[in-house]
Structures are given as C-alpha cells and as structure tokens.
Amino acid sequence: xxxxxxxxxxxxxxxxxxxxxxxHAARELSLTQSAVSHAIRGLEDELGVALFTRExxxxxxxxxxxxxxERAELILSEMQTARTGIQAWARRPD
Amino acid sequence: xxxxxxxxxxxxxxxxxxxxxxxHAARELSLTQSAVSHAIRGLEDELGVALFTRExxxxxxxxxxxxxxERAELILSEMQTARTGIQAWARRPD
DNA sequence: TAAAAATACTCCATAGGTATTTTAT
DNA sequence: ATAAAATACCTATGGAGTATTTTTA
Numbered sequence: 001x002x003x004x005x006x007x008x009x010x011x012x013x014x015x016x017x018x019x020x021x022x023x024h025a026a027r028e029l030s031l032t033q034s035a036v037s038h039a040i041r042g043l044e045d046e047l048g049v050a051l052f053t054r055e056x057x058x059x060x061x062x063x064x065x066x067x068x069x070e071r072a073e074l075i076l077s078e079m080q081t082a083r084t085g086i087q088a089w090a091r092r093p094d
Numbered sequence: 095x096x097x098x099x100x101x102x103x104x105x106x107x108x109x110x111x112x113x114x115x116x117x118h119a120a121r122e123l124s125l126t127q128s129a130v131s132h133a134i135r136g137l138e139d140e141l142g143v144a145l146f147t148r149e150x151x152x153x154x155x156x157x158x159x160x161x162x163x164e165r166a167e168l169i170l171s172e173m174q175t176a177r178t179g180i181q182a183w184a185r186r187p188d
Numbered sequence: 189t190a191a192a193a194a195t196a197c198t199c200c201a202t203a204g205g206t207a208t209t210t211t212a213t
Numbered sequence: 214a215t216a217a218a219a220t221a222c223c224t225a226t227g228g229a230g231t232a233t234t235t236t237t238a
Binding site for chain 1: 191192193194195
C-alpha cells in the first residue's frame with residue numbers, strides 16, 4: 001500500500017503552493033530542492049494528475065492542483081488538531 | 095520530520111479498533127500481525143500516548159485512543175474524498 | 189546566461205516479513 | 214495449553230542528499 005496522501009507529501013505540496021517555488025519551499029522545509037521535486041512528482045504519479053504546469057521558472061497550479069491544495073490544507077489541519085488534542089487525553093483514566 | 099499521523103498507520107489503527115484484534119486487523123489489511131503491532135507501537139511511541147490497554151487477548155481503547163479513533167476516521171475520510179475528487183479535475187483546463 | 193526544476197547516482201531509515209518468545213486465559 | 218501480542222532479526226523499498234543536467238525567461 002503506497003502512502004500517496006501522507007503528511008510529508010501534503011506539506012511539501014502546500015508549501016510549494018504558498019511560496020510559489022520548489023527551491024524556496026525546500027528552504028522553508030529544511031529539505032533540498034531535489035527532495036521537494038521528488039515529493040511532488042510522487043504525488044502526481046500516484047494520483048495520475050498533474051498538479052503544476054512547469055512554465056520554466058514559474059510554477060502554476062493546474063485545476064486539479066487547486067482542488068488538492070484546498071483539501072490538503074484541511075487534512076493537515078485535521079492532523080494537527082489530532083496531534084495536539086490527544087495530548088489532553090494522555091493521563092485520563094480509561 | 096517523522097510522519098506520525100500518516101494514512102498507513104491511521105488505517106492500521108482504525109482497523110484494529112473496528113475488529114478488536116491485531117491479528118484480525120492484519121488479515122483484513124493483508125499484513126502480518128507483526129506489521130500491525132509495529133504500526134500501533136510507532137503511533138504510541140511518537141504520540142507519547144497509550145492507545146490500547148493490553149489485557150491479555152482483549153484489546154481495549156484508552157481515553158486517548160477513543161479520541162484518536164474519531165479523528166482518524168475523519169482524516170482518512172478526508173483523504174479518500176481528496177483522492178477520488180481530484181480525478182474529476184484531471185482533464186479540466188487550467 | 190542565469191535562475192529554477194529534473195534527474196542520476198548513493199546512502200540510510202524504516203516498513204514489512206519470518207520465526208520465536210512472552211503473556212494471560 | 215492455547216491464542217494473541219510483543220520482539221528479534223533480516224530484507225527491500227523509498228526518502229533524502231550531492232552533483233549534474235536540462236530548460237526557459
């Protein structure tokens with residue numbers, strides 16, 4: 001079972017969307033440009049959908065990319081909620 | 095950056111919750127009992143929260159486990175929505 | 189030609205398997 | 214004694230890095 005939509009890839013994706021560049025996203029994520037490129041490529045390959053149009057330096061979202069960007073923000077936010085929320089339950093009796 | 099809440103682990107977790115057994119969950123997921131045990135253990139270690147109380151054969155959710163089970167269903171469902179939804183956008187013009 | 193992304197490798201972390209041990213009924 | 218989870222060990226996949234090549238503004 002391939003991960004496809006895991007937090008790692010989704011975070012790479014939303015970061016590229018926000019900053020508009022693989023290279024800058026890589027800096028922000030403390031990764032290399034190569035790693036970000038792989039992550040996005042992996043998403044596109046396994047979804048079978050192009051997320052960006054590569055127009056030289058400019059990175060532009062496709063229609064599918066725009067859709068995923070919205071869903072990805074939601075999913076990542078849900079994950080964050082879960083991660084912080086569960087700490088509150090750690091010492092409760094069962 | 096560790097994944098922690100990725101789809102693979104969350105699916106293992108929700109399956110165990112639903113069927114009430116590591117071994118049966120493993121069958122359903124086409125994995126081994128060992129792999130499921132690792133997945134759950136990984137979740138617990140990285141969240142720092144026990145998800146199940148191991149009472150011999152019976153597997154019982156802790157309070158934290160019950161909380162995560164709800165959130166996990168939501169996250170997995172969001173992922174599924176994203177995965178199927180994006181296909182509809184695949185051939186749209188940008 | 190200079191920037192940004194893609195790619196070819198290399199390395200290592202870890203997911204997953206088999207076999208075995210532990211544990212509670 | 215048995216059924217289920219934990220664990221030790223091994224292998225293989227793929228995530229991430231460096232270095233390089235390709236691309237286009």
